[in-house]
Amino acid sequence: xxxxxxxxxxxxxxxxxxxxxxxxxxxxxxxxxxxxxxxxxxxxxxxxxxxxxxxxxxxxxxxxxxxxxxxxxxxxxxxxxxxxxxxxxxxxxxxxxxxxxxxxxxxxxxxxxxxxxxxxxxxxxxxxxxxxxxxxxxxxxxxxxxxxxxxxxxxxxxxxxxxxxxxxxxxxxxxxxxxxxxxxxxxxxxxxxxxxxxxxxxxxxxxxxxxxxxxx
Ligand SMILES: C[S@@+](CC[C@H](N)C(=O)[O-])C[C@H]1O[C@@H](n2cnc3c(N)ncnc32)[C@H](O)[C@@H]1O
Numbered sequence: 001x002x003x004x005x006x007x008x009x010x011x012x013x014x015x016x017x018x019x020x021x022x023x024x025x026x027x028x029x030x031x032x033x034x035x036x037x038x039x040x041x042x043x044x045x046x047x048x049x050x051x052x053x054x055x056x057x058x059x060x061x062x063x064x065x066x067x068x069x070x071x072x073x074x075x076x077x078x079x080x081x082x083x084x085x086x087x088x089x090x091x092x093x094x095x096x097x098x099x100x101x102x103x104x105x106x107x108x109x110x111x112x113x114x115x116x117x118x119x120x121x122x123x124x125x126x127x128x129x130x131x132x133x134x135x136x137x138x139x140x141x142x143x144x145x146x147x148x149x150x151x152x153x154x155x156x157x158x159x160x161x162x163x164x165x166x167x168x169x170x171x172x173x174x175x176x177x178x179x180x181x182x183x184x185x186x187x188x189x190x191x192x193x194x195x196x197x198x199x200x201x202x203x204x205x206x207x208x209x210x211x212x213x214x215x216x
Contacts, residue, residue, distance in 0.1 A: 004079060004100060006169050007122045011053070011080035014164045019054040019086050021162060021199050030117070030195045033209055034061045037113060037146045040190075044072040045112040048138060050101040050131075051119020052076030053083045055091035058115040058146075063093050073111075077101065078119075102131040109140040116147040118197070118207070121172050125155060128173045129181045136185040141216045145187060148195060148207045149178045162199065175208040187212035 011018065034057060038045070049058040059076050062069045075095045078084050084096050099105050101116065102123060114135045123131050135145050150172025161168035173181070182189070191211040 004122075004124070006167070008079040010161070010166050010168050011078075012082035013166045014162060014168075015054065015080065015082040015086045017162050017164050018083075018199070019056075019090075022054065023056060025199065027195050027197070029193060030057065030209075033146060033191070033193070033195070033211060034058060034115075035067075036191065037115070037144055037211055038062060038067065038069050040144055041069070041112050043070050045069060046073040046110065047071055047075065048104075048106065048111045048114045049074075049076045049094075050104070050114055050116040050135065051122070052078050052087060052094075052096070053080070053119070055087035055094055055096075058117060059087070059091040059094045063091055075106075075111075077104070102127045102134055104134045104138050106138045108137050110138050111143060112140060113144045113146070114139055116145070118148050120147055121150055121170050121207075123171060125153070125171045125173050128171075128178070129184070132178075132181045132185045132187075136187065136214055139214045141214055143214045144190070145182075145212045145214070146209065147178075147212075148209045149173060149175055151175050151194075151206070151208055153177065178208075178210065182210060182212050186215045188215060 062071045153174040154172045157169040159167045194206040197205045
């Protein structure tokens with residue numbers, strides 16, 4: 001819980017910087033993965049973006065009519081009120097709520113897709129299986145999940161992330177553990193690869209992504 005409070009406070013403080021840097025960086029692989037995810041869904045799909053932050057890129061993508069998604073429901077959930085306030089500006093048509101992804105306040109089968117881009121990596125490692133099981137619970141059978149992780153298990157922090165003077169903490173379970181957790185929660189892998197994250201500390205940082213389908 002202490003980790004989550006740290007993360008929530010940190011994002012409240014840095015939302016303006018995070019948002020402008022996130023928007024300024026474009027990852028073609030991420031854009032292609034989002035396109036593949038939404039191409040697999042029917043018109044009138046229901047999306048939950050877990051750890052939606054400022055609402056880009058997932059909510060923005062599904063709510064842009066030029067992408068042809070026409071969602072019935074686009075919900076963003078995030079711990080940080082600051083991030084959600086930014087999302088109200090960037091994705092005004094999304095339904096936004098404050099909450100934790102390991103305790104999703106939604107009914108079973110409520111969504112056709114869940115995205116968790118660079119957000120599960122802030123949840124304490126011991127809670128990753130709970131969060132992935134929560135994604136499975138709120139998805140309909142056959143629903144899709146797109147998430148990012150770290151390649152290897154790592155817990156740590158940066159005391160001055162994005163030169164904001166704010167400390168940020170991460171908890172990555174690693175790709176192998178995440179694959180196991182997806183399988184245990186009833187997902188089968190549709191596609192996997194890696195995104196490049198220009199906001200990471202190391203130059204040319206790569207983060208694995210998983211596009212998975214919940215068993216029928
Ligand atoms: C790196 S940002 C990613 C935002 C957006 N998904 C993106 O791709 O840019 C991580 C977001 O996850 C949120 N977050 C972290 N832990 C969370 C949790 N346990 N439940 C819900 N949101 C969480 C943070 O508040 C933050 O807005």
